[in-house]
Amino acid sequence: MGTAPPEGAPAQLSQPARRLLGDLIRPHRARLALVAAVTVSTSVLAAGIPLFVAMALDTGLPRAADGDPGPLVGATAGFLAVAVLVSLGTFLGIRLNAALVQRMMFALRTRLFRHVQRLSIGYHERSTSGRLVSRQASDMESVQQFMAGALIQSVMALVTMVAIAVMLVWLDPLLALVVFAGFVPLTFLTIWANRRQRAAYRATRTTIARVIVHVVETMGGIRAVQAFRREQRGLERLDEEDAAYCQANTEALQGMAWYTGGTRLIGNLSLAVIVLLGGWLVIGGDTEVGVLAAFLLSLRRFYAPLDELVQAFNAYQSAAAALEKIAEVLSARPDVPEPVSPAGGTGDQADAAPEDQTGNVPEDRPGSAGRGEGDEASPRGESRGESLRGEVRFEDVSFRYSASGAEVLPAFSLHVPAGQTVAMVGATGAGKSTLAKLLCRFYDPAEGRITLDGTDLRDLPDRVLRRRIVMVTQESYLFSGSVADNIRIGNPDAGMAEVVRAAQAVGLHDFVESLPQGYETDVKRRGGRLSSGQRQLVAFARVFLADPDVIVLDEATASLDIPGERLVQAALERVLAGRTALIIAHRLSTVAIADRVLVMKRGRIVEDGTPAELVGAGGEFASLDAAWRETLV
Numbered sequence: 001m002g003t004a005p006p007e008g009a010p011a012q013l014s015q016p017a018r019r020l021l022g023d024l025i026r027p028h029r030a031r032l033a034l035v036a037a038v039t040v041s042t043s044v045l046a047a048g049i050p051l052f053v054a055m056a057l058d059t060g061l062p063r064a065a066d067g068d069p070g071p072l073v074g075a076t077a078g079f080l081a082v083a084v085l086v087s088l089g090t091f092l093g094i095r096l097n098a099a100l101v102q103r104m105m106f107a108l109r110t111r112l113f114r115h116v117q118r119l120s121i122g123y124h125e126r127s128t129s130g131r132l133v134s135r136q137a138s139d140m141e142s143v144q145q146f147m148a149g150a151l152i153q154s155v156m157a158l159v160t161m162v163a164i165a166v167m168l169v170w171l172d173p174l175l176a177l178v179v180f181a182g183f184v185p186l187t188f189l190t191i192w193a194n195r196r197q198r199a200a201y202r203a204t205r206t207t208i209a210r211v212i213v214h215v216v217e218t219m220g221g222i223r224a225v226q227a228f229r230r231e232q233r234g235l236e237r238l239d240e241e242d243a244a245y246c247q248a249n250t251e252a253l254q255g256m257a258w259y260t261g262g263t264r265l266i267g268n269l270s271l272a273v274i275v276l277l278g279g280w281l282v283i284g285g286d287t288e289v290g291v292l293a294a295f296l297l298s299l300r301r302f303y304a305p306l307d308e309l310v311q312a313f314n315a316y317q318s319a320a321a322a323l324e325k326i327a328e329v330l331s332a333r334p335d336v337p338e339p340v341s342p343a344g345g346t347g348d349q350a351d352a353a354p355e356d357q358t359g360n361v362p363e364d365r366p367g368s369a370g371r372g373e374g375d376e377a378s379p380r381g382e383s384r385g386e387s388l389r390g391e392v393r394f395e396d397v398s399f400r401y402s403a404s405g406a407e408v409l410p411a412f413s414l415h416v417p418a419g420q421t422v423a424m425v426g427a428t429g430a431g432k433s434t435l436a437k438l439l440c441r442f443y444d445p446a447e448g449r450i451t452l453d454g455t456d457l458r459d460l461p462d463r464v465l466r467r468r469i470v471m472v473t474q475e476s477y478l479f480s481g482s483v484a485d486n487i488r489i490g491n492p493d494a495g496m497a498e499v500v501r502a503a504q505a506v507g508l509h510d511f512v513e514s515l516p517q518g519y520e521t522d523v524k525r526r527g528g529r530l531s532s533g534q535r536q537l538v539a540f541a542r543v544f545l546a547d548p549d550v551i552v553l554d555e556a557t558a559s560l561d562i563p564g565e566r567l568v569q570a571a572l573e574r575v576l577a578g579r580t581a582l583i584i585a586h587r588l589s590t591v592a593i594a595d596r597v598l599v600m601k602r603g604r605i606v607e608d609g610t611p612a613e614l615v616g617a618g619g620e621f622a623s624l625d626a627a628w629r630e631t632l633v
């Protein structure tokens, strides 16, 4: 019976998946009960239809032959009335169920998306985005298909079968017993199919996820794919993944074919026995022709739902496998948990700071009217018009990415006073990005602690931490939407005037004004319409609006032309004013505006001082500085 499916699987739904199903259903119990009531009563009514046929044949016809058409007309009218009621009930059941399922799916999609967004960077670095797309799209679809169609279908089928079984016993217990005997092989067949199909459908979920991962990765890196002519290799990889998916589907469908064929065979064998035995009973005068006719009709209706049950069973197996995959993601916990007892005060002032009671932005805050274009940058450290916040300390921090991995930072200590701009340089793999990620609490150190104004980052609620420390990444990620939308990411509550002021502050305003629809111009996917320098300016405007105490900047390595670099440089100075900054620097011009330079090597600081001091010391930074200067000549 087909080759063995690739993955073993328990016949039962896993506990997290069951819990998830319970969570989904619980809020809608009343509606579900209504759907069940409508479905069950419709199915019971439908099961009774053959009784009218028996009535018509056994009573209606002989009486009509005797000149009394009443019973025949009554049986026909009853048949029609029940048929109409069954149609109405079916419509209502499906309609109610569809609305219910959409609510449940909406809740599930939202829950999964919210959860995935909250999972720590470590999780996202370990798992591919394609896999998550697969959970959100194809697995959801599978669950929905079962809930919206197959579930109600199987309930109707089951109830119909039970109702018909009762009727069969009532019509003729002996013949009914013969029919029920068919259930013995059917039970064995179902147990076998349950095991086999569960494993087969799990394999389909896993393999389709691989196909989606490959497609998402290819499209995400399409520039590299084309630049390095990886198209052929990409196609071959897709063929491999797709072949595995097709194979898994074939396995699943083959199992379904065996099961469907098996149930039909059992059904038809029962039918043959009933024709033989029933005919013999009729000839012997032990039963009526009408009863036999109703029996045969019912039997057809008895086995017809079996087909539906088989289909529903397959849909269930597919949905169960999908639900398990979704439950797996939902049970992943963030590596950087929210504090159980958050530090009080530290961040809430920052939270409240940008606006006063009337919603006006205080004059002395960035993004306020006092700091528009043409307004010379105030002396650094004083421009935000408040006592400086944002003192950062790394205290004996040790870190490795995984338990078995190498130690990236061994007992690292660093003190950055509030308002200081620190540029980090060093060979690739020295640990600069790791330091930046730790400061943003994308990871927690294994040992030691990192503090912001004396508070351990682990004690700051995520909301506060993200407001006070903002990372500007190399990609200057732009989301689909308008330029204004993209700047407003820094502070979703900001009005248009603040957005404009932020753009003015970083020197982006004139460019935006020159766009066809100004601030409402669509940046197109990932900002394809903007140059890399302009994208950086948008990212800076965003930070300006967010108004954090600490900026972590991974400077773009892509070189800009001289005017572009000057623009970015001026914007950077504006944004850094009055804030603590940790910059992974790739440009001489950036290092030049830093108060302090750290040269890193294998997770340690090997040089630390002002740019001038380090150049004077003639060490690694001096060589780097000289090399940079040479490229300028």
Ligand SMILES: Nc1ncnc2c1ncn2[C@@H]1O[C@H](COP(=O)(O)OP(=O)(O)OP(=O)(O)O)[C@@H](O)[C@H]1O
Pocket: 125, 401, 402, 405, 408, 426, 427, 428, 429, 430, 431, 432, 433, 434, 435
């Ligand atoms: N997500 C990760 N999982 C495992 N190891 C990692 C991860 N990210 C970085 N590493 C390792 O940690 C070390 C430090 O990397 P890091 O990215 O911090 O260096 P860097 O100084 O920023 O380098 P670059 O200038 O090339 O960006 C490297 O050996 C790197 O291989």
